[in-house]
Amino acid sequence: MKKLGYAALIVAALAVAVFFLVLQRWSGSGPLQRATTVQIAPGTSMSGAASALEKAGAISSAGAFKLFARLFGGNTGIKAGEYSIPAHVSQADILKLLQGGRTLQRFVTIPEGWPSVMVQDAVMNATGMTGTIDAPAEGSILPDSYSFQRGEARPAIVARMQRAMSDYLAAAWEKRKPGIAVATPREALILASIVEKETGKEAERRTVAAVYSNRLKRGMPLQADPTVIYPVTKGRPLGRRILRSELQADNGYNTYAKTGLPIGPIANPGRASIDAVLDPAASSALYFVADGTGGHVFADTLEQHNANVQKWYAIRRARGEM
Known part of the structure; x- marks a missing residue:
């Protein structure tokens, strides 16, 4: 009886040892x-999946991983x-990754x-897409920044970007303030693209929108430089001063050559610029010019604006830019 008891203990000990060895192999x-x-x-x-993991060198045996x-x-x-x-990750953690769906996130960012x-350019240069x-x-x-999976088709990713714009513009239009200068979501998009190109300062975006809204309501030409540049470069940086012939084209x-909005957007505006056009600041300003700090100074009258322009010219002369 004692021999049987010892044998049972030995078998149990061996079983425990084997279990811990297996567990170590699984979680080590x-x-x-x-x-x-x-x-x-x-x-x-x-x-x-086990075969793919073994081929990649993440596990030693596909058969053992399945077991x-x-x-x-x-x-x-x-x-x-x-x-x-990751390097040296355990088989247990690999299975958790696959069961949890914690896939690698790839992004393409559109500023x-x-x-x-x-x-x-950005979508075509993004690695991991097809088409x-x-x-x-x-x-x-x-x-925005858009995530995608390796092998996802570029047209499908662009379609997602376009759905996002359609959905946001429609939702923003429903919340528009009364009395704004644009009559349709399309007009809001066009004006927002101009506002987007004219300022990168969050604090003044709604005031820039107010200037152009006030001009539209008065039938004044918008005189926005980015609308002159767009037909020349399709929106890429011009890299030089605007020519007189381009101002007259x-x-x-070109909103120097015509009143009202351009025939289409000149860029892809962000949410904040769309919101600014649909809820411009309560301002009577009709003009603005750079202030030398990356922002603008605004004016209600041409006389005030001309004085501001002279100040800007003085800043540029002091910098050696004129």
Whole structure:
């Protein structure tokens, strides 16, 4: 009887030892020497995922990973996507990654005020996407950072950017203040693109919107320099002073040569510029000029504006710019 008791103890001890060895192999450091990425396609089985992980060097044995996953992973399935696998990560943590769907996040960022030719550049240069795109319709993209998965099609990503703009513009239009200078969401988008290009200062955005709104209501030309530049460069930086011939060009965009709004947006405006046009500041200003600090000084009359312009010229002369 004693011999049987000792044998049972030995078997139990061996079983515990084996269990802890298995547990150590499951939760201990893995073989991966440096971080890598693994793509798990939609519909991939646990067997397929294990093979992909073994091929990437994240685990030593696909068979052992499947067995351990059945023992310790519960009934939760894995999710498709691209995963960033850290160096020496355990098999247990890899399974948690796949079950939790904590996929690698890739982003393409569209800053406020970018023209659509630059949006096209950014999307085409983003690695991990597929397909090609033309420049989207100007003003149709909502500036933001957009996540995407490896292999996602560029046209689908642009469509998401355009849906975001359509949705935001529609929601903002519903909350517009009465008596504004624009009559349609399209007009709001066009004016917002001008406001976006004229100032990067949050504090003065609604005042810039007020200046252009006041001019529209009075039938005055907007005289916005960015509308002169847009037909020349499609919104890219001009890199020089505007020519007199460009100020006189009648091309549908130049707001020195015509009254009212341009025929279309000149950039992709952000949320704040759209909001500013739909709720401009309570201001009677009709003019503004740079103040030398990156902002502008505003004026209600031409006499005040001319005095402000002379101050700006003095600043530029002191800087050696004139």
